[in-house]
Amino acid sequence: MQPGGVAEQTGSQGSQGSQGGESALTVVVAFAANLLVAVAKSVAAVVTGSAAMVAEAAHSWADTGNEVFLLVGTRKAAKPADETHALGYGRVGYVWSMFAAFGLFTVGAAVSIWHGVQSLVSPEAEPSTAQYGWAYGVLAVAFLLEGTSFLQAFGQTRRGARRRRLHPVRYVRETSDPMLRAVVLEDSAALVGIVVAAAAMVLHQVTGQAAWDAVGSIVVGVLLALVALFLIDRNLDLLTGEAVTPLARHHALTRLLDHPAVERVSYLRMEWVGAEKIFLVAAVDLVGDVPESAAATQLWEVADALEQHPEVVRAIVTLARPDDTASLTPEPLPEWYREEA
Secondary structure, eight states, rough: BBTTTTTEEEEHHHHHHHHHHHHHHHHHHHHHHHHHHHHHHHHHHHHHHOHHHEEEEEEHHHHHHHHHHHHHHHHTTOOOOOSSSSSOOOOOOHHHHHHHHHHHIIIHHHHHHHHHHHHHSOSSOOOOGGGGGHHHHHHHHHHHHHHHHHHHHHHHHHHHHHHHOOOOHHHHHHHHHHHHHHHHHHHHHHHHHHHHHHHHHHHHHHHOOOOHHHHHHHHHHHHHHHHHHHHHHHHHHHHHHHHTHHHHEEEHHHHHHTTTEEEEEEEEEEEEEEETTTEEEEEEEEESOOHHHHHHHHHHHHHHHTTTTTTEEEEEEEEOTTTTTOOOOOOOOOOTOOSSS
């Protein structure tokens, strides 16, 4: 019992640890794939002189560097709570994911667009279409490697989406796991970029116009910029205290109202403090007119019940103010939640 009738507990970390390990594996697979692809694309870019291949090489090197940021972020975010960080270090993951997004924007997008524009405005030399066979081979291998990384990330996405009753695409947007979102979107952009680069080189060979190659580089750069800006925006939302999903709030409010000691709930605030980590504050009226000592025990029991859910890393439950007549009830979930559990 805290002063002022507040009960506070610290939640379970077991499930979060397994989820964090899965995210780390996803990032490691992406790093290995991107490193191999970056080296191969760089060689192909030098041999062919293709602007689209240069853009693809810059893209892969940016992704490789980004995976290092994501690995560091995953490791630092997994540190347990201590006296200086009572809610743990989960938000650190959003910061490092932000670094990765900035890297994708400045290295991948900016270099690709700049090189494409330069190739259009003042081409230094005609790319060697005779060597494009090597480039196509590299792109095919790159597609397989990037596809392997994407399948690892998408498998994790599908499991999370099923748990949250969301479509996988919406889950990528809504998830509190910045590492998973970054890998899924970067791998998706990589696969699309490979198709764009191949199409640009084919058009160059068919038409004899090198401008198609430069246009391919610009398109890849714009694609990367859009992905990077989206990642930056989502990390900003989470860093500034984004509330949890309607489903998570619905379940928490239902658990509160189902507790035999709770008469009504006047206030509930839940926000993400890391990947799959929730900080919860609630104000409740207890059933009956119980003395302070009994109220303290009941508040502790309510907080403890909330923290049986592995995502709730900390719950604070206090008595509602006497003049607060608000009474929260679970609201219908949005239509975009799936019906199946």
